[in-house]
Amino acid sequence: MTYRPDIDGLRAIAVGLVVAFHASPALMPDGFIGVDMFFVISGYLITGIMLRDLKKGTFSIVGFYTRRIRRIFPALLVVVIATLGTGSFLLVGEGFARLVESVVAGLGFVANFLFWSQAGYGDALAATKPLLHLWSLAVEEQFYLLWPLVLAFSFRFRSGVVLSGMLIFLGSFGLCVVWTLHDPNGAYYLPFNRLWEPMAGGLLAMVGYSARGSIERNLCSLVGLALVAASFPMISTLEHFPGWRAVFPVAGTVLIIAAGPASLINRALVLKPLIALGLISYPLYLWHWPALVYARFWSLDRFGTFELSVVASLLAVSAAVVLAWLTYLLVELPIRLQRPSRVAQKLAGGWLALLVVSAGLWFSLPLLGFGVDKTEAQYVAELGRREGTCFMLDGKSNLPPECIDNDPDQTRIALVGDSYAAGFSKALRETPGLSVIEFTSSSCPFNLDFDFAIRPEQCRAINDERLDLILATQPDLIFIASWWQMGAEDDVSQLRNLAQSIQTLLDRTEARIVLYGLSPVLLRLLPICSQGK
Incomplete structure (x- = not known):
């Protein structure tokens, strides 16, 4: 050639x-x-x-x-x-x-x-x-x-x-x-x-x-x-x-x-x-x-x-x-x-x-004590996020029954938000006296009637389904957590919409509402921190 x-x-x-x-x-x-x-x-x-x-x-x-x-x-x-x-x-x-x-x-x-x-x-x-x-x-x-x-x-x-x-x-x-x-x-x-x-x-x-x-x-x-x-x-x-x-x-x-x-x-x-x-x-x-x-x-x-x-x-x-x-x-x-x-x-x-x-x-x-102890998947698994089921990764809902623990003899808590909310799933599920209704979705904060650039149509539909689930189950407490700096075109409008979304919950449910603010973000990756780097 x-x-x-x-x-x-x-x-x-x-x-x-x-x-x-x-x-x-x-x-x-x-x-x-x-x-x-x-x-x-x-x-x-x-x-x-x-x-x-x-x-x-x-x-x-x-x-x-x-x-x-x-x-x-x-x-x-x-x-x-x-x-x-x-x-x-x-x-x-x-x-x-x-x-x-x-x-x-x-x-x-x-x-x-x-x-x-x-x-x-x-x-x-x-x-x-x-x-x-x-x-x-x-x-x-x-x-x-x-x-x-x-x-x-x-x-x-x-x-x-x-x-x-x-x-x-x-x-x-x-x-x-x-x-x-x-x-x-x-x-x-x-x-x-x-x-x-x-x-x-x-x-x-x-x-x-x-x-x-x-x-x-x-x-x-x-x-x-x-x-x-x-x-x-x-x-x-x-x-x-x-x-x-x-x-x-x-x-x-x-x-x-x-x-x-x-x-x-x-x-x-x-x-x-x-x-x-x-x-x-x-x-x-x-x-x-x-x-x-x-x-x-x-x-x-x-x-x-x-x-x-x-x-x-x-x-x-x-x-x-x-x-x-x-x-x-x-x-x-x-x-x-x-x-x-x-x-x-x-x-x-x-x-x-x-x-x-x-x-x-x-x-x-x-x-010498320097082996590879865990894979990335194991680190994620330790967070207890139920990926692909109660924590949606692809913007599709189709929530399975195991995500709805609606025990009337316990304090019923609805967990909604994105991956940051999903990070609370394991701790809430392992807390005695709580039954958890989880509907979390990747890159989809709980903002009703609001479009995010990363997935505009799916997130709006998911939040509609979340609201329907909350109204149907009438939980005792609603726990909302997200990465609030999602990169929306206007952060102020997102916060205003969040306030309106919370007001909707207050008007239509008797639940107490917990709003978790900005989650801490590690400047150093967790596996690096765990090795003392």
């Missing part, structure tokens, strides 16, 4: 989106689609290279993995060693144990399975994991454990290459759509739901389609750009992603590649700054997340907040760019000039040694 500088420019766009998303989610809330673009680009390039070797009769599995080792390991080992070394100074206790755990998973290319097992509602620790981003590298390498073998086998049969690729593409895409409906976290992290994305690029390489004529090329590139741009209004959050919505960035990237370097959009992609950024896109991807995470820990120690200012985020990203260039110039380029087999053996040996040392450290930490 001939070198295409426009693809390096496309890499620059993809890594730029990811870095912007991680540095400022409010500024670039959909930047995570850059990972999907990377998957397509990788599938296209690597499948094309394998097909070239198969046609020449020079393809070998050993040769393929030798190239992968030379491409993946140099920057990966440097970043992992630097991250682990820095973490040994900044992190203590469980935080450092989690880092070592992620090092082992990252080097073993199973980080996606590790982080999937830890993910869930209230996964507040995500921003404290310096190697969280290695999940995508794991997915990619898991794909390349399967695809070269299938491609080499199917190449022997006429039309077998495209047929095998189509079967993987369709099967994975269908699974992704269904899985996203039931388990978005699993759909996001697990390889079975992601194989169709690099396969989309692989199919383009297999079919060999390239737009011809200026009109076809320009139309192809413009439609591709439009699809990528359409991702932003279509994909508002990770809640329903990837699923069918991932078609937009994937199809858009395929079309931009197919348009060829002479198309209108692709000519803009060959600007020197974009090509320069594209050349370091892989080491930049590896460096940027640890830089941002450690900058947050520095901010926590310095200013008592885990949130980064704009200046701090820019400094962290700038440091990542400098480190990426140094890695490219001092590590990646010199290694490319060495004999492939010999350097691959050295890199594989270094990788194995680091993996063994990290695994040994991981197993020894619990003996």
